[in-house]
Amino acid sequence: MSRRIRFALTTGGAVAAAQLALALAAPAAHAANYPVTPEQRSIAARTAETGIPVSELVPNAPDTYTVRPRDTLWDISAMFIKSPWRWPELWGMNLEQVRNPHLIYPGQVLVLDTSDGRARLRLGRRVDGGGPLGDARLSPRVRSEAVALDGISSIPFNLIEPFLNEAVIFETNELSAAPRIVAAQEGRVMLSRGDIAYVRGELGGQREYRIFRTPRALKDPTTNEVLGYEATYVGSSEYVRQGETRTGADGKPEIVPATFTVTSIRQEAGIGDRLAPVPPRDYSNYAPHAPAAPMDGRIVSIYGDALTAGQNQIVALNKGARDGIERGHVLALWRSGSSVLDRTDGGRERIRLPDERHGVLFVFRVFDRMSYALIMQVQEPVKPGDRFTQP
Known part of the structure; x- marks a missing residue:
């Protein structure tokens, strides 16, 4: 009726x-x-x-x-x-x-x-x-x-908003040449919120900087090609006073580092951590839509230290803007079919069961060769190497 x-x-x-x-x-x-x-x-x-x-x-x-x-x-x-x-x-x-x-x-x-x-x-x-x-x-x-x-x-914007600044994939290992923390107030080794950090390196005109730990290379699970570098987000800092080079009492040049204040922290910052400017915030909406063309890729890594991921966690994909990935793309997650023995004919032949779809990804940040996605729905834990396609 x-x-x-x-x-x-x-x-x-x-x-x-x-x-x-x-x-x-x-x-x-x-x-x-x-x-x-x-x-x-x-x-x-x-x-x-x-x-x-x-x-x-x-x-x-x-x-x-x-x-x-x-x-x-x-x-x-x-x-x-x-x-x-x-x-x-x-x-x-x-x-x-x-x-x-x-x-x-x-x-x-x-x-x-x-x-x-x-x-x-x-x-x-x-x-x-x-x-x-x-x-x-x-x-x-x-x-x-x-x-x-x-x-x-x-979509639930609160789930991805913290990662818009924190989850970053650098195309090259550019952080190796970024400004670095060289010392802390009162000789401290680790820094918390409100502590003073002294920084050397080329600084732009920005006031706010993110603090990152040494980046790790992210490799394509299929080709083993390095697709980018993911740096662990440590916290944020604010530029206080510029550094300078002056003449010391002995007449030789003295380097005085720039002064920063640690304004927020995810984990304690340390000597050697690198700084990168905070990018403009983009609060525009994310319209879910399927890719216009067929898509087939793999999960590269789980964001953070986890070995597997579930609903509302972040994963890195081996596809980016050059592959047609767009912000807002919805992708299907697939579970690899198990290898089993066919015991029905006496031959005990090994066969591969079909892959089964078991989840949905939502792409919220896109780089040239990689992207980040939020797991919207999933039935089983997601791990690096798992496959995704258009829905």
């Missing part, structure tokens, strides 16, 4: 209407922070006309859903469709009402319409439960309630 569910803005009148108005007429400057690719727009346009087959819905897809403050497009997509990264379909079902998928706000109610055998999501406009899409009757009551000014994000 088909179903057509209609809903209304939650009673609270002016607040709910204001939220809907924000979604329909958000400032262009706000929307510009959330890019939509031509491919995604094309997909959305097609689904806006036809919807998607009901067979693509999850079995328990809700008839209506009220958007909550900590929701993401990934979360909402997963409630309605089997592949949560297919957010353009979710947006396409709203194309006439929500011009940009990122301008969906807490408090709005999504309605699932499957009346013609195709699935679409709509925003409702009633509060009195009468005829379809009629005029809302708004109560003149005054009600105080916080109104969300920012649209929901695509």
Whole structure:
């Protein structure tokens, strides 16, 4: 039996209407922070006309859903469709009402319409439960309630935000020539937050610097080629006073290092640790989408000291911008098939079982030859050498 569910803005009148108005007429400057690719727009346009087959819905897809403050497009997509990264379909079902998928706000109610055998999501406009899409009757009551000014994000941004500065792959071993900590206040060997560090090396005009330990080479699991260098993030520091070269009491040149303050710490900093400028912060949204072309690669390493990784952990991939990887790409994780003996014919021949898909990756940072991805879903521990493809 088909179903057509209609809903209304939650009673609270002016607040709910204001939220809907924000979604329909958000400032262009706000929307510009959330890019939509031509491919995604094309997909959305097609689904806006036809919807998607009901067979693509999850079995328990809700008839209506009220958007909550900590929701993401990934979360909402997963409630309605089997592949949560297919957010353009979710947006396409709203194309006439929500011009940009990122301008969906807490408090709005999504309605699932499957009346013609195709699935679409709509925003409702009633509060009195009468005829379809009629005029809302708004109560003149005054009600105080916080109104969300920012649209929901695509994915749980808090999971990747700490790694935007910390997880870095250098194309070459450039940190070997970077400014270095040469001494600490009062002769200390290890430094904590608030300690003074003395630094030698070529410094730019920046005020904030990250502190890294000696980098390690990351090699392709298949070719053994060095793809980049990953340095362990130690903490951050702030430039206080420039160094100089002056004449000593004996008439010889004296080198005075620059002065820094350690402002935050992940682990104690030490003599010999290297400094790199803090890059500009990029808080733009991350729109999940599948690669346009086939993709086949391997996990290079687990970020940190772990040997295996699970959900919400970070992994490094052996594919980067030159291979067509983009920020926002969703990739499928595969478990290698086991080698077993065929005992059914008496020959005890060894065979290889097929690989099985068991997880989903979300790419959030891309370098030339490598990238970092967040494990969004996984059934078994992920380890270096595991395979990924397009979803």
